[in-house]
Amino acid sequence: MTTTERPRRTLRPGWLLLIPALALLAVVLLLPLFQSLLRSFGTPEFTLEHYSSLFTDGVTLTILLRTAATGVMVTVVTFVLGFPYAYLMTRVSPRMRGVLLVIVLVPFWTSVMARNFAWIIILQRGGPMESIFEFFGMHNVVFYGDVVGVTIAMSQVLLPFMVLPLYSSLGAIDRKLLLAARGLGSSPFIAFWKIYWPLSRGGVVSGLILVFTLSIGFYVTPALLGSPQQSLIAQLLATRTTQLLDFAGAGALGMLVLVVTLVLVGWANRFGGTISAVGVVPTPQTKGNS
Amino acid sequence: MTTTPAELDGGPVAASSGRRRRDRGVDPIPWWLKLIGLIVALYFVLPTLIVIPLSFSARADFGFPPEGFSLQWYENFFTDPRWLSSLGNSVLVAVFAALLATVVGTAAAVGLNRLTGRLAGFMRTLLMISLVTPTIVVAVAVYISFLQWHLTGSAFGYVLAHAALGVPFVLVAVTSSLGGFDQQLLRASASLGASPVRSFIRVTMPLISRGVISGAIFAFVTSFDEVVIALFLRSPTFQTLPVQMYNAVTYELDPTISAASTLVVVVVTIIVLVPQLVGTRRKSS
Numbered sequence: 001m002t003t004t005e006r007p008r009r010t011l012r013p014g015w016l017l018l019i020p021a022l023a024l025l026a027v028v029l030l031l032p033l034f035q036s037l038l039r040s041f042g043t044p045e046f047t048l049e050h051y052s053s054l055f056t057d058g059v060t061l062t063i064l065l066r067t068a069a070t071g072v073m074v075t076v077v078t079f080v081l082g083f084p085y086a087y088l089m090t091r092v093s094p095r096m097r098g099v100l101l102v103i104v105l106v107p108f109w110t111s112v113m114a115r116n117f118a119w120i121i122i123l124q125r126g127g128p129m130e131s132i133f134e135f136f137g138m139h140n141v142v143f144y145g146d147v148v149g150v151t152i153a154m155s156q157v158l159l160p161f162m163v164l165p166l167y168s169s170l171g172a173i174d175r176k177l178l179l180a181a182r183g184l185g186s187s188p189f190i191a192f193w194k195i196y197w198p199l200s201r202g203g204v205v206s207g208l209i210l211v212f213t214l215s216i217g218f219y220v221t222p223a224l225l226g227s228p229q230q231s232l233i234a235q236l237l238a239t240r241t242t243q244l245l246d247f248a249g250a251g252a253l254g255m256l257v258l259v260v261t262l263v264l265v266g267w268a269n270r271f272g273g274t275i276s277a278v279g280v281v282p283t284p285q286t287k288g289n290s
Numbered sequence: 291m292t293t294t295p296a297e298l299d300g301g302p303v304a305a306s307s308g309r310r311r312r313d314r315g316v317d318p319i320p321w322w323l324k325l326i327g328l329i330v331a332l333y334f335v336l337p338t339l340i341v342i343p344l345s346f347s348a349r350a351d352f353g354f355p356p357e358g359f360s361l362q363w364y365e366n367f368f369t370d371p372r373w374l375s376s377l378g379n380s381v382l383v384a385v386f387a388a389l390l391a392t393v394v395g396t397a398a399a400v401g402l403n404r405l406t407g408r409l410a411g412f413m414r415t416l417l418m419i420s421l422v423t424p425t426i427v428v429a430v431a432v433y434i435s436f437l438q439w440h441l442t443g444s445a446f447g448y449v450l451a452h453a454a455l456g457v458p459f460v461l462v463a464v465t466s467s468l469g470g471f472d473q474q475l476l477r478a479s480a481s482l483g484a485s486p487v488r489s490f491i492r493v494t495m496p497l498i499s500r501g502v503i504s505g506a507i508f509a510f511v512t513s514f515d516e517v518v519i520a521l522f523l524r525s526p527t528f529q530t531l532p533v534q535m536y537n538a539v540t541y542e543l544d545p546t547i548s549a550a551s552t553l554v555v556v557v558v559t560i561i562v563l564v565p566q567l568v569g570t571r572r573k574s575s
Binding site for chain 2: 013014015016017018020021022023024025027028029031032033035036039081082084085087088091092100103104106107109110111112113114115116117118119120121122124126127128156159213214216217218219220224234237238241242247250251254257258261262265
């Protein structure tokens with residue numbers, strides 16, 4: 001018939017099926033973010049004042065730096081704990097690997113509020129954490145209301161986002177290469193450093209960037225476990241919006257956080273697909289399409 | 291994936307006894323690595339479990355360790371109208387958000403499966419983008435826009451926002467179950483006279499049902515657990531369970547949250563794990 005002659009002029013049914021999802025996305029995500037962008041440039045007259053004041057008001061910059069520092073700490077903690085764990089996952093029997101994987105996925109379905117509540121209990125004054133330090137002769141060690149407590153709790157929540165990309169990249173490394181290096185007389189450390197580490201770099205980089213990026217947007221954990229004196233960027237964003245009603249300033253700050261996040265995620269994506277690393281959660285993705 | 295640990299551990303010296311094999315294995319797992327693994331596994335699981343003993347405590351504060359035994363927090367959870375209504379709201383919102391996310395997400399996954407090229411790849415990324423946008427930025431933007439559209443404090447507003455968050459999970463799950471789908475089946479069905487809708491219901495749907503169900507479950511859990519957007523959309527007349535839990539920790543200092551936490555953790559774990567177990571059993575039989 002004529003379909004072979006003009007296949008491109010009619011909208012193929014595949015595109016029609018995308019419309020409902022795109023419409024939902026537009027209403028909830030794209031349109032509000034676009035309006036927020038417009039507000040950040042000032043109405044009715046165009047101005048960059050809201051952006052410049054982010055760096056000159058004295059508060060925002062301090063909080064930005066504190067957020068970045070917290071993010072770096074969380075990233076380091078999750079890497080130090082996540083790398084051995086992911087490596088262990090590639091070494092154990094398939095059955096044990098399944099158990100370790102389920103343990104990694106536990107934080108994905110345990111309620112955010114339940115977990116934060118649990119950390120409040122553990123870190124509070126007179127709580128189990130203080131008792132442990134007490135036992136070792138250190139008194140008055142309380143992490144509640146402190147960046148350290150926030151870091152401990154955030155690292156637990158973000159650890160899966162380190163372990164999953166690491167696991168997928170470590171699992172693809174052929175360990176026979178290490179045995180070959182050992183057989184040729186290299187020490188375990190050199191074999192690891194010269195062979196295993198370079199091969200794992202894709203997963204390492206995407207895990208590091210992913211955890212840091214996600215840590216920037218954390219709201220509930222710092223709000224509950226931190227203190228207003230040591231607030232992070234998400235708390236500032238919330239305060240500007242709901243208490244100060246500074247919608248334009250909040251818009252500018254939100255855009256800054258969003259752009260930094262998307263740039264970092266786009267960068268991480270080059271090293272082996274961050275979005276698919278997160279998406280791997282419900283079911284292992286079999287189709288390498290994204 | 292090319293070598294199994296058993297091969298590496300036992301291959302060259304498989305003839306020797308089990309214990310000696312472990313001693314002289316070419317590539318053993320060091321004990322300290324196992325120890326780190328154990329510590330990390332405990333770090334994942336243990337903290338959350340602390341809410342369970344606390345929920346049976348007779349103490350009227352958040353103190354730990356728990357003292358005595360009491361079911362008062364459970365009783366309070368199921369009788370206090372604040373807790374009950376927020377639980378009801380959460381279930382209502384999560385059910386409709388999951389339905390909406392599943393319908394539009396499945397349609398998008400089926401559509402994208404037929405499309406190729408740059409634009410289709412971009413669309414897939416766009417639909418997944420809510421996974422990586424910081425929730426607080428979305429929450430603030432949604433709050434201000436929904437204020438103008440009079441959607442804050444309404445179940446409808448919650449459903450819309452939560453459904454958008456659930457779409458990526460449905461998309462991934464359905465896409466993965468479409469991986470082995472043979473497009474020829476649809477052509478065969480059409481040549482036998484079935485309409486596209488009938489083909490979808492009778493041919494596509496049964497084949498991707500597992501992916502659809504697993505996506506729907508994750509969309510439900512995502513909504514049921516969502517707290518940041520919920521905090522912004524709440525009103526004195528409408529709030530969800532995570533918001534009530536947030537209030538319990540910050541303003542009310544209400545230990546009922548320990549019972550609520552325990553119930554939520556247990557119920558959601560069952561919701562997530564049971565389909566997996568049923569699925570594997572069906573596969574193995």
